Amino acid sequence: MRQIIFTLVISGIIFLATGRSGVYGNCPTDPYEPNNTPPEASLLSYSDTVSNAWICPIEDYDYYKFQVTEGEYVRVFEIFPVILRPVIYILNQNQSPIFNNIYTTDLKFFAPYSGTLYISVTKRYWNNEPFEYSFGLQKVDVTPDIISVTDVPNDQGLQVKVNWKPSYFDPQNGINQTDFYALWREVDFFTTAENLTGKFDSFENINYSRIIPDDGSIYEINGSNWTFVAQIPAISNRPFINYSFIAPTLQDNVPTTFIVSAVPLQGYSLPVLWGLTGTGISIDNLLPExxxxxxxxxxxxxxxxxxxxxxxxxxxxxxxxxxxxxxxxxxxxxxxxxxxxxxxxxxxxxxxxxxxxxxxxxxxxxxxxxxxxTPELSVSITNIILEPGIIPNEFKLSQNYPNPFNPVTKINFDIAVKTMVEMNIYNGAGQLVKVLVNEIKTPGNYNVTFDASGLPSGVYFYSLRAGDFRDSKRFILLK
The missing domain is CATH 2.60.40.10 (Immunoglobulins)
Known part of the structure; x- marks a missing residue:
């Protein structure tokens, strides 16, 4: 767990009213009173030791401020002495209390915004004498960061093992507030808006009640394309260990990036927590078939x-x-x-x-x-046919026919100028299934036959790259 801790030690001294009456007027008011304006607070760093800045012969408050980032998980902990502990308030930028620590010695909260928060410490006295008190401020690492993405051997480069650490709120930590982990994989192939299932502005805005893992759907998130690989339940009643899942890659010897989120149980106010991404390669030294x-x-x-x-x-x-x-x-x-x-x-x-x-x-x-x-070659076995006709003046990729198909379909495309042409078939998870064309083509009208024998029913995509031209379309194999 990444954490940074500092401790404040504050000493109070009693002054007689005689000769110090001016101090009374400088004492801050109760933070719950309207129009409260606290004194100038000291900015806390993670290495400072702060001494008492306000001295009054009656119960009063010390104020300190610290910088936070929205969504950051913060603890105010180890408030001593326990029996005579001061009351801790967390105040927002308007000095209005948003969290308090009256009954516990461990106050935990997510920062509600990026900026400055205030800590208000109520001084307490014992037998009319001040006492020293202390507390620590800690940033807690709560996200399910990916630890490693490693090769699964002897599987022809199809899978990797993704390992990640539990969220701070995982049941095995004794904080049973995580429902499941969502594993996502970045899809690294060309697609168009019509092939996307949905679009989210950020990972935090994903509605998991409306999406299904491993159904081939592709979502644009923060400008990149991702597919929902798996939903892994949070497991309780076990020692603190990391999670792992065997996930499909894009293809052999190609870096594949994953990210994990911890989705809270219903009824809790926790946000969906996203960890750091992890990238790995599955290498199995495949023969150049x-x-x-x-x-x-x-x-x-x-x-x-x-x-x-x-x-x-x-x-x-x-x-x-x-x-x-x-x-x-x-x-x-x-x-x-x-x-x-x-x-x-x-x-x-x-x-x-x-x-x-x-x-x-x-x-x-x-x-x-x-x-x-190759075997000895003596006859043509190509399935690419150049159709005579008028030379097209633009590139074009047509919808396959028939669609849906079983198991053979034809795809027509037009080439306007002599250029390198690539046509690939991908499954719904973004994995390469077959290369149909990968050669230089002269201008003309072409068609290629795709035979899906041996492939399961489902949604597939075919993409065409010809010079600067890019296009892809969706088709359905229905057996």
């Missing part, structure tokens, strides 16, 4: 195309192309015809002869010495 590959014949040339999910395989180094005229050949230095960088998603072989059969193998490799080989 191809998502597609194809071969096409042209006049006096053969075109090879392939795709690898670059968002997942950040450690990809490049590609090697092998060729032979005999089926079943072994890819080696003797049959290698090209060594390409990781941005190359195709190869045009113009060193061919008419009437000769050719067989190709493409290898992808990363900086961890992992490599993957």
């Amino acid at each position: 191809f998502t597609s590959y194809s071969i096409q014949t042209h006049i006096n040339a053969i075109q090879l195309n392939w795709q690898v999910d670059m968002q997942i395989h950040h450690d990809l180094e490049g590609f090697r192309v092998y060729r032979h005229t005999t089926q079943g050949f072994t890819p080696d230095d003797q049959t290698k015809i090209a060594d390409l960088n990781k941005n190359s998603l195709g190869y045009l072989d113009e060193n061919v002869s008419a009437g000769t059969g050719y067989f190709y193998i493409v290898e992808s490799y990363d900086n961890s010495s992992n490599s993957v080989f």
